[in-house]
Structures are given as structure tokens and as C-alpha cells.
Amino acid sequence: MTEKSRFEIVREGARKDGIEIVHYESQFAPGSKTENRMVRIVAFFFLLSGFAGLAFVAAYVWWPFTDFPSVDGWEYAPGNSPMKGFTPILGLTLGVTLLALGLGILTWGKKLMPHEIAIQERHVGGSSPEERKLTGNTLAFIGQEFGLSRRPLLKVALAAPAAGLGAAALAVPVGMLIKDPHHPDIFFTTGFNPVNNNGKPVRLMREDNTYIRPEDVSVGGQITAFPATADGHGASNKYADSPVLLIHLRQQDADHLRGQLQNHSQNKLQNPSDPNSGGMYGNLVAYSKICTHAGCPASLYEQQTNKLLCPCHQSQFLITENARPVFGPATRRLPMLPIGLDEEGFLYAKSDFGGVPVGPAFWEKPEA
């Protein structure tokens, strides 16, 4: 052994594991100019990495961003300021630290370490028949040791804890999580339901909790309206299914829509001589903003064509034909919120979308 070089010992050890090192060669002659050059390159990368790391720490500590280490009373200044450079300088210095370290390590491994080709035998296929037989019988014997086939009562008895424990394990998480969607019937009510306003009809309001008068919406214009609920949170995500788009149609479009509505069971004129006796008030009409396809707010209103487009999946609804889906994946009309004018001159919801569920369809949703 003493005469053998260490490499020979390594080679012998590898052979014991079925590995043959068939080729092992330094890429440069030891001490040659090219090798020294490589050593200098590796050292350069490591030095660069170290300096970039120090630069990262310096930037992290001293670059003006927050009132480091205390952040009280600090304000972000929009516009051009050195603050804008903080994250980029951190990324740049950290990136250089890591990349230079990586390049240094890679150059060391790829260039300075001897190149080798080793061949390891690979065992193809399963174990030997002998081994399979031994293990297979061991497994089969374990089954025998339980003796279930000889003791049928145990087989039956074992089902009891399996069923009981399984049911218990299922019951707790399911019981914890489960929420009945129909008691109360949350899919069929929105913030415009009078229960949210102490039983009184719910007014329409803007996001800033101010009520809306008909003259607030100019002809051809539209605003997003929310339910003016008693709790004052009508515009919050608590009533995420409630926002409507209140549109002031031009005269001929409004007449067209009123004519269209006569073919529908809901929102048509109750009294043909009174244009406000249907779902519209004057030329104002309110449609649910929640797309009937996937629930995004259908909020892009094209004034010239009276089409409402949902930016998520491009469903398009033709408002003048009672929000009929005319393009895209949506299959259902946007539900109309019937509106009227109360004695103080504010718009209010005559009913909660006439009981039509708002938003995406589901299994038990009735035909609308």
C-alpha cells in the first residue's frame, strides 16, 4: 500500500463500487502560465464577490431610503429621488456578489480541477429471482402472522375502528369548514335587500357614501353605484356582489331598451303611460356590475355602441337589449336593478335585483 499513490487508492476504492476511472487528466501542466492565469481569474472573481458584498452592506445601511433604523414619520417621496435607487442598488450589488462567487467556483471546478471520465456499472431491472423469492415470502409470512384469514371475526371487527376513526377524522374538518350556501340564501341576496337598511328600501350611493340624484349622471355617462346600507359599509368588500353600473342612456337608446323590456317578465312597464313604472327611472338604468361569467366587474362601457365589456374574459353585454351577452364566454344577462326615485329625490332600489342571483352561475341557479 505504501508504494501506491493516493490516486491509485482512490481508483481501487472506486473499483470496489463498480466504478472505473478511465481517464483523469489535469487540463494544464502544473505551474504553467495558463494554469497561473486561471488561478488569477478565480481569485479575481472571489475578490469581486467580496467587494460587491461589502458594497451591498454599505448601500443597505447608508443609502437614503427609510429613516433607518427608526421609521417613524418617514414619507415616501413620489417622483425622482435617490430613494428610487435603493432597491436597484441592492439588487445590483447582491447580484454581482453571487454571480462573481458562482463564476469563481465554476471556473475553479471546470478549469483547475482535473478532467475525468468515470464509468459506473448500472444495474438494469429488478432484483435477482432469489432475492425476490426471499423478500416475497417474508412479506407473505407477515400477512400469515396476523392470521386474518384464519380468524374471520377479527376481519369483521377490524372494519369497525377503521370506519369509526375514518368517519371521525373526516367529520371534524368537514364539519368545521362546511357552510350552508342556502341558509341564509346568500347567492340570491345583495346589499340592496331592505334587510340591510332596517327594512327600508336601499338607496344608491357613490363610493364616498353620498346619495345619487338622477341629474348627477349626464346623458351618455355612467357611474358605479353601491347600496346605501345602514351599516355605512355599502361600498366595501362586505357587499362585494352589490355594485351596479348606473347608466344614463340617450333618448333613442332608452326607448329601445324600454321596448325590449316589454318582452321580459321582469322590469317591464307596469303602467304603459308611466315610463318610470318599470325597472328604469327615466332614461337611467342600473345593471349589476358583477359579470355573470366569472364575477369580475364588467366595467368597460363603450358609449357609442352601448356595450359593456368585462376586461377579464372579454364577455360583452348589449345594454340596449337588456344586457344580453353578445360576445365572449358569458351566457347570462347582467341582472337589472330596478330603480325609482324616493320623496327626497334620491335614487333607490325598488327590489333586490328582482330575486335574480347576481354573478357567476352555479348548479342550482334557476333559469334567468
Place this chain on the structure above:
Amino acid sequence: MKRRKLDVKQLPAKVAGEVDDRFHAATPLRGILNKVFPDHWSFLLGEIALFSFIVLLLTGTFLALFFEPSMQEVVYDGSYTPLRGMHMSRAFETSLELSFDVRGGLIMRQMHHWAALLFMAAIVIHMCRIFFTGAFRKPRELNWILGMLMFWLGFLEGFAGYSLPDDALSGTGLRIASAIMLSIPIVGSWVTTSLFGGEFPGEIILERFYILHVFLLPLVLLTLITVHIGLVFIQKHTQWPGPGRTNNNVVGERFVPRYTIKQAGFFMMVFGVIALMGGLFQINPIWLFGPYEAAVVSAGSQPDWYVMFLDGSTRLMPAWEIRAFGYTIPPLLWPTVVLPGILTVVPMLYPWIEARFTKDRGHHNLLQRPRDMPERTGFGVASITFYLVLALSGGNDVIADKFHISLNAMTWAGRIGLLVLPPLGYYLGRRIALGLQQHDREVLAHGVETGIIKLLPNGQYVEVHQPLAPVDDHGHPEQLPYAGWTVPKKMNRLGALGPAIKGFFKPAEPASPPKTPPALPAKDKDKVH
């Protein structure tokens, strides 16, 4: 008593001896150190996913120290002045604090997001490599399935993380997710209300997603990653065919040191690239999107890239609603529940489907080049085409806007393209594979084109070919077998050009004669495929 002098030189050997006394580690340790790994750039794609995952764990831990997944409504009064006075959830407020008040918080957020995108991208590219080279064949079917599972787990993990800041985009994504759950027949509404704890959005969903995102899903992913790599270790990595490489051996480098050190360097490179991206490229600027409000969405809102194909399938789906016996099956079900279901099950079964067609049930440790399996390549190109049509359709509104195309035309182009382009992809992929294979065979039979034109006595011009095999007495080259590996096609590849000279301004050393390739043992040479 005389104190024994500590012999520093003997210390490592002494410690190693003590360790082995206790753990009997010498033999297994040597086996691991010497284990041979084949090397090829394409084997490093999966590593990018692994390294991104490590960066995700590191940056994610930092973020978790400052983020609160609370949906409690607050009025913002923080350091980002444009949003002061806005109503928002505590989750969004802490995300803003992470971006503006926590020193270095923004780069951590951005690195986390970029690493997630890179993680998913590396998984997909790695999967393409496995598919096109046939690395999923027996005995590696289980690892193929694990990879597929990890893609979908990563998908869910990414979606949960995307939802957490509760900005306008993530809230819209959650709204669509709730609509997708609603579309499931029979139990849809029950599943939705149970998950959200009532009506969308409720007050609990972010806390549930948070525990999924920071604990459950990473734990499952980490376990699967460990099994995935463990199986590669046990089953040994596949290798490309080549001189000395057979189905029964692995030709490469020993695990330690050169292979390991290259991996360590590569990890630093991936980490460094993520750091550069996190610092220099802005991603998910939630302060510009604002908090989630049910009534607000902007045009051009796209999900993260790995969700885009499902967004696209949803956009392309025709408005077909099924109503029967008073119940509804919404059109949303098909592109978002049924399609992902098919895209999970069919690829998982693919190894067995292919084995059924090829009637090949053998063990395969040698990879195939895409050209050597034209049908599989064609099928792969068709699948990628299908995917690309869907992914592009996920951004069809942006394309329509930037290129001044009608949005409806984009949707129709997507619908038609989804049916027409994949078969075309299959045809082209298969023809290109066959053509490349044919050319390899041609070079093996006739040699490399030299570019030298010869005028024959009869006036005919012919190009001189350099045979790859020795020629017999009549000048005819020996027949070379087709080995499924690279065939040299240029004279330079045959050594017609001298070796590269090292040095920057001047040669570092006088040029050395070209090296001869290392000789391999004769018994391996004979076994070439």
C-alpha cells in the same frame, strides 16, 4: 502527568476514525462520493427549479416575518402618501409596509416573485426535456408523475401567494377562483361557501391561503422534491448515447468534487440572476394597483404567466351553458375544471400510453434525441402549440390593443387556432424530426460535405465528401451504424481547424498539438448501442 501534545496533522484522520467507529460510515460514504453522474447542459434545467425553490424558502421566510394575512379593514396612514386615507385590508397594508418601510423588504418581495416565476418556468422547460428525450420511460414513470404533481402544486402555491397581498389583481384572481369553484356540478356552491367561510370574499380566506402557502404546500413540495431527487439518485441519471455509453453503465464524473462544485457554482449563478431581477426589474407594484375593491378592475389585467393558459382557455370557451332538469352546468366548468383535469391525467399516463403504442416494455437508461422518435416529437410540438395558443389568448386583449386588432377577431383566431394549429404542429414536428434523422444517416453513409467541387472528365461536377469511416480498397467507406447520437457535419468538427489558443491579448503559451480523445476500454467500445 505529561500532557499529550495535540497533533494537528493527525486530527482529521482521528475524527474520521471516531465517526466511523460509531456510524460505520466508510463504505456507504465512499459509494456516495464516487457515484458517477453523467453531464450535459440539458440535465441542469431541473436544478434551476430546485435552486429557485431554495431562494423561495429563504426570501419567503423573510416576508413571513412582516406580513399579516388579515382581512380586517383599516385606513392607510403609512409612508406611501398617494394611498393615504384609502380603505384597505391589513394584508394589503402590511404588503405596503414591506415595500416601503421594511429596509430591503421590496427587493425580498420582488426576488420572491421572480423566483416563483422562474421556479415554474424551470419546471416546464425541464418537463419538456424529459418528454422529448424519452427520459420518462421505464423505469422512471414514477418520477414523471411526481414532476407533474409538483407542477400543479407549484401552480396552487403560486396562486395562493399571488392572492395574499390583497391588491386589485389578486382580489380579481380570487373572485374568478370562487366562480370556478361555483361552476362544479352539484357541490359547487357548498365548496365555495365552505372555503370562503360564507359569501365571497368573506373574512377568512387570506388566513386559510396563508397557512396553505407558507406551511402545507411547501411541506408537500419539499417532500416530493426529496423523493424526486432521491429516485434520480437510486435509479441513476439517464445519459445520452455516445462512445462507451450503454444501457448498463453511467459515463461521467464522480459526484464529489468536480460535479458538486459545479452544482454549487450553478446555484450561486441562479441565486445571483434572481437577485439582479429582484433589484432591477419591477414586478407586481401593488401600490400602483391599489387595494382590492369588488367594483374596480383595469383593462390588461393578466395573471402570472403560468396561469395565463387557463385564462386563455376561459376566454376562448364559447358561451355554451347546459341546462337540464332545472340545473345548470356553467360554461366556466369546461376550460377551468375539466381541461386542467385532462391536462393532469393524460400526461401522467403518457409513459404507459406510449409503451402501448411502441410495444416497448424494456428498461431505458439511454436518452433518445427528439429526431429519433418522430411521433413523440410531433405530439410534443402539437401539445406546445396547443399550450401557446391558450397562453397567448390569455393576453389577447393586450395583443389586440398593441397591434390594433379587433378583440373579437383575436378571440376567434384563438378558437380556430386551438383546433387547427396543433395538428399542423404535429405534422411539422414529425417531418422536421424525420428530415434531421435522414440527414444524419446520409452523412454516415456518404461522409461530410467538404465544399470542394471536382470536375470529372465527362464534364460533371461533384462535391467531394469526407467519409467518416475508413475506406476499403475500392474507396468505399465502411458502413457506420446509426447510433442515435450527434454526427459531425462540418470539416472543422473533424479536426480541420487547429485548437483554440488561450490568452487575452497574446497567446498565454505556445500552441500545443491537438489532443487525441481519451481511449475507452475495448469492451465498452463494442457495446455502443
